[in-house]
Amino acid sequence: MTTLFTPQNSALLLIDHQVGTMQLIRNIDTDGARRMAIALAKAARILGLPTVLTSSQEDRIQGPLVPEFAEILPEAFAARVQRAGVVNAWTDPAFKAAVEATGRRNLIIAGVTTDVCLVFPAIDAVQEGYGVQAVMDASGSPFELSEATSRGRMQAAGVVLTATNTIIAELAQNWSTPHGQQLIQLLFTDVLPPIMPAA
Template structure:
């Protein structure tokens, strides 16, 4: 199955979108080898700040915090304290959408919205499968690929092809800022470009692949 109207790109807006940040845990960060960890953290910080600045619903989730995956990165507790406290602690269901508590949390936060912005660790497991499942459930799904990563470039690219075949769209954090802000001269656009400058542009040297 495919996302609705998958042959026509649907542009998202803050008013019709929900942000899902999946398994951005200190341990799962260590499973990523195709992208610098600093880049994942800075891009995830940017997404969290986008959601807060634009008043978009956001749902956080973790898997087996007490094991190798560990707790969420501290940045999310700092930037999204309420969502952090309300995070769905999964007991081991790899495809988050198959966890009833998580599905209920997303549906409650969405309040009927069908546009899903999704990012997490790792892309090849924790993002690929819920992205496809949510497409099958009738959502429009957009995966922010550079706010996550995989154990290898091959794994990340296989995951991207997998979710795109289902109809999900791939985007980067900077492009998402443009899509959400639309016009840098507006209050919303000004917030987006400010966050990009602070969280991404200001850290490009640190995030470079050596």
């Protein structure tokens, strides 16, 4: 397992960012979580990061994936793993095969909800020898208690908790590179709060 996550050794997994499921987020701002997930997808496009998208029962209350994914990562969107209802995506053979096909051993994962969609695959991946960073501001839960306990379980299992701006900076490594310039622009336009002018 490599400690530093780089564009060459990492893959992005976005789990169940569906228009219905997103409404279950209560511990953080729903629109903010959506914005962070979209920013992760944009960073993946900039860096050519292998990305696996998955959804569960799109034809039911969970709804389709957020439409921005289709615009930002059309190939990943077309190849998304549409689970029939399996809770833990890691136990879905098609999803796991898609992850393995990336050839990457470091996984950047966000999922909605944290306490159902993210916690189980993140822990299972670590147990199988992957390095895992869970992006917490692109994930969320209905209850503060379930969010807190899920975070605790992940950390105890060896999952590293991170935030969108932190993982983008780690992947960038150097803002002066062409990719770094695009990523810092992404941070200022899509991730960070607006800078207020001095009084």
